[in-house]
Amino acid sequence: AQSVSQHNHHVILSEAASLELGCNYSYGGTVNLFWYVQYPGQHLQLLLKYFSGDPLVKGIKGFEAEFIKSKFSFNLRKPSVQWSDTAEYFCAVSLGTGGFKTIFGAGTRLFVKA
Amino acid sequence: DTGVSQDPRHKITKRGQNVTFRCDPISEHNRLYWYRQTLGQGPEFLTYFQNEAQLEKSRLLSDRFSAERPKGSFSTLEIQRTEQGDSAMYLCASSSPGRVGTEAFFGQGTRLTVV
Numbered sequence: 001a002q003s004v005s006q007h008n009h010h011v012i013l014s015e016a017a018s019l020e021l022g023c024n025y026s027y028g029g030t031v032n033l034f035w036y037v038q039y040p041g042q043h044l045q046l047l048l049k050y051f052s053g054d055p056l057v058k059g060i061k062g063f064e065a066e067f068i069k070s071k072f073s074f075n076l077r078k079p080s081v082q083w084s085d086t087a088e089y090f091c092a093v094s095l096g097t098g099g100f101k102t103i104f105g106a107g108t109r110l111f112v113k114a
Numbered sequence: 115d116t117g118v119s120q121d122p123r124h125k126i127t128k129r130g131q132n133v134t135f136r137c138d139p140i141s142e143h144n145r146l147y148w149y150r151q152t153l154g155q156g157p158e159f160l161t162y163f164q165n166e167a168q169l170e171k172s173r174l175l176s177d178r179f180s181a182e183r184p185k186g187s188f189s190t191l192e193i194q195r196t197e198q199g200d201s202a203m204y205l206c207a208s209s210s211p212g213r214v215g216t217e218a219f220f221g222q223g224t225r226l227t228v229v
Binding site for chain 2: 042
């Protein structure tokens with residue numbers, strides 16, 4: 001069965017620190033990759049997505065992610081975090097052909113200290 | 115508000131009662147999804163509609179769960195004979211027609227507590 005694994009459940013950083021959240025998936029075929037964010041008290045929102053093309057994807061609020069097909073990875077990065085980045089981050093995968101369901105990782109809670 | 119709307123936002127029910135949740139997707143979206151999220155976990159896929167057709171159901175969706183989308187617009191998720199293990203956040207999402215993998219837009223969710 002397809003699955004998504006996020007390496008860190010909780011991350012605490014100080015403002016201006018760099019961020020990298022790991023994500024690996026298990027599926028050998030074509031995939032579409034997403035990072036969603038959930039700010040406290042708000043609904044899930046899309047940060048960025050990868051369908052095809054340049055494996056380095058840039059999203060909103062200075063976030064980027066790199067798709068490395070050989071490693072089945074789609075890690076999220078931000079060079080300098082802000083207090084307002086405190087949120088829960090979910091990596092997600094949908095299969096490139098056939099069904100449309102999206103499979104989510106367990107999430108990483110990021111807390112940024114001011 | 116043109117986002118995905120879910121009602122109610124919170125529901126507390128006694129074990130054994132039936133509950134029904136409603137989801138209104140973004141108006142031009144033909145795809146609608148239901149997910150369940152428990153504490154410390156990511157959303158788990160439950161079922162998916164394209165227009166009024168229910169195209170996929172997770173094995174998580176036991177026979178106590180039923181979802182409908184009768185006119186291809188809003189959807190309902192009913193849980194019969196609720197159990198304490200049904201306590202969770204139930205999320206609805208919708209996406210537009212188009213290429214496979216178009217991102218889903220989520221509602222605020224319905225938090226169910228079974229006591």
